[in-house]
Amino acid sequence: MSKSNKYGYSGVNIPTQAFKSNVGKFDPAEINELVQEDKWTAFGQLELIETKTVTSSSLITFNDIKSDIYNVHFMTLSNMKTARSSGNIQLGIRFAENGTLETGTNYQFAVNRFQGGSFSDQNTTSFSRIGIGWYSIDNATYNCENSYVYFYNLGDSTKYSFTTSHSFGYNYQDQQAMGYGSGVLPQTSFVDQIQISDYNTLDNLSGVISLYGIKEYS
Amino acid sequence: MATNLEFIKQVNGTSTAEVKVTNCFSDKYDIYYITFSTSDDSVGTATDMRFLTTGETVDLTSDKDYARQLLYAHTSFNNNNSSTNANFWRGMGEATEQGSGNSLYVFNPNNASYTYGLGQSVGITGSNMIGFKWIGCAKNTTQYTGFLIKTADGTVLNNLDILVYGVK
Numbered sequence: 215m216s217k218s219n220k221y222g223y224s225g226v227n228i229p230t231q232a233f234k235s236n237v238g239k240f241d242p243a244e245i246n247e248l249v250q251e252d253k254w255t256a257f258g259q260l261e262l263i264e265t266k267t268v269t270s271s272s273l274i275t276f277n278d279i280k281s282d283i284y285n286v287h288f289m290t291l292s293n294m295k296t297a298r299s300s301g302n303i304q305l306g307i308r309f310a311e312n313g314t315l316e317t318g319t320n321y322q323f324a325v326n327r328f329q330g331g332s333f334s335d336q337n338t339t340s341f342s343r344i345g346i347g348w349y350s351i352d353n354a355t356y357n358c359e360n361s362y363v364y365f366y367n368l369g370d371s372t373k374y375s376f377t378t379s380h381s382f383g384y385n386y387q388d389q390q391a392m393g394y395g396s397g398v399l400p401q402t403s404f405v406d407q408i409q410i411s412d413y414n415t416l417d418n419l420s421g422v423i424s425l426y427g428i429k430e431y432s
Numbered sequence: 433m434a435t436n437l438e439f440i441k442q443v444n445g446t447s448t449a450e451v452k453v454t455n456c457f458s459d460k461y462d463i464y465y466i467t468f469s470t471s472d473d474s475v476g477t478a479t480d481m482r483f484l485t486t487g488e489t490v491d492l493t494s495d496k497d498y499a500r501q502l503l504y505a506h507t508s509f510n511n512n513n514s515s516t517n518a519n520f521w522r523g524m525g526e527a528t529e530q531g532s533g534n535s536l537y538v539f540n541p542n543n544a545s546y547t548y549g550l551g552q553s554v555g556i557t558g559s560n561m562i563g564f565k566w567i568g569c570a571k572n573t574t575q576y577t578g579f580l581i582k583t584a585d586g587t588v589l590n591n592l593d594i595l596v597y598g599v600k
Contacts, residue, residue, distance in 0.1 A: 233439075259597060260437035286467050286533070286595075322561040324503035339505045339560055366469060366533025366554070373471065373531035378552035378563065395503050396554035396563025402530060428467065430595050431439055 220244065233431045259429040260288065270297065270418040274410040275310075276425050281369030281406055284427030289408070291361040291381075294421035295351065296412070302350045302386075303412045303419075305359055306343030309368070309375055309399050310407030316399060317342065323377075325395030329385050336393070343413060344397030347381025358421075359383040368405040375399045437465060438598045445592040450582035452488055453594055457542040457576050461598035466536045466551075468581065472590035477583045481521035483541065483570065484578035495571045496520045503563035520568050522584070523553045530556055536566075537599075541576040 220228045221238030229237040231253045240248075248254035261284075268274055279287065296303045309316055324337040325348045336348045351357040361381035367373040377397040385391035399405070410423060438461075445451035457464065470479070483491045498521060499513035514522070523534060536551030546569055553564040570576075583589055 257438035257600070258436055259439040285469075286535075322505040324505045324509070324561060324563050326501060326503060326509060326565070335503075335509045337503070337505050337507075337509075364467075364533065364535045364552070366467075367531050370531065374556065376531070376533040376554040378533060378535060378554050380552070394552070394565055396552065396561060398505075398554065398556065398561045400530070400556065400559070400561070428437065428595075428597075429439065430442055 261427045261429050263287075263425045263427055265422065265424040267422050268420050270420060272411060272417055272419065274419065274423060276408045279368065279406060279408055279425060280427055281404070283369075285367060285369065285430065286428040287365040287368060288426040288428060289363040289365070290424045291346070291359065291363070291410070292422045294359040294361070294419060295353070295357060297353050297418040297420070299353050302414075303352065303417050304348050304350055305346045305361070305410060306413050307346065307363070307377060307397065308343045308409045308411070309405040310409065311401070311403040311405055313406060315407070315409065316401070320401065321397060321399055323395060323397035325393045327391070327393040329389050329391035330387065331389075336395070343411070344377055344399070345393075345395070345413075346379050347383065347391065347393035348395075349381075349383075349385045349391035349393055351383070352386040354386065354388060356384045356388065357386055365408070371404040372402055374402065375405045436600060438600055440464075440596045440598055442596075443594045446590045447588050448592075449586050449588055450580050451589065451592050451594065452484060452578065452580040453596060454484060454488055454578040456578050456596045459542055461600065462540055462543065463599040464538045464541065465597040465599055466538060466594065468534050468592065468594040469532050470589055470592045471531045477585045477587050478522050479589070480519040480582050480584055481523070482519060482580050482582065483547070483574070483576040484580060485574060486577060488578075490580065491574060491576070492518045493572065494518050496568060497571065498522060498566060498568035500564055500566040503565065505561035520547070520570055520579075521549060521551070521566060523551075523564050523566060532556075543575065544573045546571055546573065547576065
């Protein structure tokens with residue numbers, strides 16, 4: 215593309231383009247070029263990375279979370295259910311660091327859980343995963359867990375990987391249940407995968423999980 | 433046309449007791465999402481949020497209520513609340529060099545309604561995780577244009593990275 219005739223300008227003083235700073239008149243080819251360079255102003259900074267519709271799986275892994283692009287991730291878990299007839303199915307998160315799943319009891323979390331009409335502190339400094347709602351579900355019709363999770367610093371190898379979350383649904387006793395809390399893998403590492411499972415990793419789960427990146431511009 | 437989360441502003445600060453984010457609230461949005469992180473902060477201090485009116489004038493009126501729960505991985509949880517406060521939000525400042533995470537939603541900061549907020553935070557205190565769940569309300573109809581993040585005790589914040597989005 216000719217330098218002397220770009221963005222509607224002729225001559226050498228072609229304005230520099232950047233997100234929220236587009237100057238000139240653009241033809242479609244120039245817009246496409248700027249979009250590819252991430253310099254075209256378009257809103258919608260909650261960027262869908264992947265949606266998984268799960269029908270029967272004990273381990274649900276997001277392999278390409280683009281943690282080299284996003285510092286903050288957002289996940290929704292909708293209508294998570296289990297095929298197991300007995301209770302004690304509680305959803306949790308594990309991370310893979312440079313492709314290797316962290317399976318040790320190295321996670322910490324704290325969840326304020328409500329079920330059966332009362333709150334309880336659910337916390338630990340050494341567990342095999344980060345608990346989300348941390349209430350139990352079984353395969354009864356309305357048992358489910360619905361959650362959102364924020365992830366921080368997954369791609370920053372100088373920082374720990376943190377979560378904040380909130381869940382709501384019905385538990386295995388057919389009671390309203392809720393849990394909100396925080397979690398961490400207290401290891402400075404590059405996290406490149408997120409895995410969802412129940413803490414026994416034995417159960418067949420179903421539901422819809424979407425992972426988003428929250429785009430930022432300096 | 434793309435909708436949902438719309439990037440407004442990013443502000444960074446280090447070696448400073450407060451960072452102002454000016455001209456980020458307007459009549460374009462009713463709801464804002466704010467996320468920020470910090471590291472290398474003093475152990476034992478909280479961080480506070482206050483609002484800005486036109487320009488960089490800090491709203492020091494003691495008409496803010498907040499309530500928060502402190503969720504510890506290693507011990508029992510605590511509750512903390514305050515009314516008639518100048519701070520809209522009090523969150524964690526304890527952040528080691530390993531970082532922290534904060535997500536807040538602010539409702540109606542720039543219209544003729546009370547301003548409400550809710551959010552969650554997470555970080556490390558000592559070697560153990562601490563989380564926060566928070567709600568707040570500014571009981572006035574002031575039209576705010578921005579906010580600031582400050583330490584409660586005047587010590588410095590380091591590597592503060594603040595991002596503001598409008599929710600469409």
